[in-house]
Amino acid sequence: MTKNKYLSLILIISITFIAPTIGSYATSAFKEPWYSQIILPSFNPPSWVFAPVWSILYFMMSVAIWRVWVNNFDKEILKLYFVHLFFNSTWSIVFFGFHQIGLALLNLVIILIFILILMKKFFKIDKISLYLMVPYLAWSSYALLLNSFIYALN
Numbered sequence: 001m002t003k004n005k006y007l008s009l010i011l012i013i014s015i016t017f018i019a020p021t022i023g024s025y026a027t028s029a030f031k032e033p034w035y036s037q038i039i040l041p042s043f044n045p046p047s048w049v050f051a052p053v054w055s056i057l058y059f060m061m062s063v064a065i066w067r068v069w070v071n072n073f074d075k076e077i078l079k080l081y082f083v084h085l086f087f088n089s090t091w092s093i094v095f096f097g098f099h100q101i102g103l104a105l106l107n108l109v110i111i112l113i114f115i116l117i118l119m120k121k122f123f124k125i126d127k128i129s130l131y132l133m134v135p136y137l138a139w140s141s142y143a144l145l146l147n148s149f150i151y152a153l154n
Contacts, residue, residue, distance in 0.1 A: 005070050012069070013062040019085050020054055023092030030097045038101075041149035057136045064122060064132035072125045080121070084114035101151045108144045115140060 065081045068074070087110050095104035115137050122129040 008069060009062070009066045012066045013059065015082070016058050016062040016065075016085060019089035020058055022089045024051075026093040026097040030099075034099050035096065038150065039153040041146060041153065043149075044146060053139060057139055060132045061136055064126075064129040065118075067126045067129045067132075068122055074125070077118070077121050077125075080114070081118060084111065084118060087111050087114060095147070101147065101154060105144070105147045105151050108140065108147055112137070112140055112144060 065078065068077055087107055091104055091107045091111065094100050094107050115133060119130050119133050119137065122133060
């Protein structure tokens with residue numbers, strides 16, 4: 001059982017990190033020169049901040065869903081997590097790939113709804129998983145604010 005438990009953690013982390021891999025491709029392939037030409041809010045962080053922050057958040061998300069999985073084996077929560085991850089991975093494609101700031105904003109609203117639903121479900125199963133999602137909720141809320149200002153400015 002222990003071997004399978006940790007194998008499931010590795011599998012969840014691997015699947016979770018597919019999202020930023022897709023996003024980083026869209027970002028690197030289609031970001032410039034478009035991104036340099038749009039108006040950004042004064043509180044926009046430097047580009048180098050995003051990769052380490054998201055890496056930490058993806059790891060924390062992975063551990064959170066894994067803890068829920070090993071404590072509950074609820075396939076519905078796991079499906080919900082992966083659907084949420086789909087929306088997470090498409091944000092960079094929509095924003096950087098298609099340059100659709102408004103649609104990316106809508107995508108972020110959907111992501112935040114999924115995060116809140118997941119956190120509510122996590123609360124009933126594993127409080128640590130809930131707490132592991134708090135930084136993700138905070139950063140995604142900040143991303144919503146950034147995206148909103150970029151939309152308004154452009």
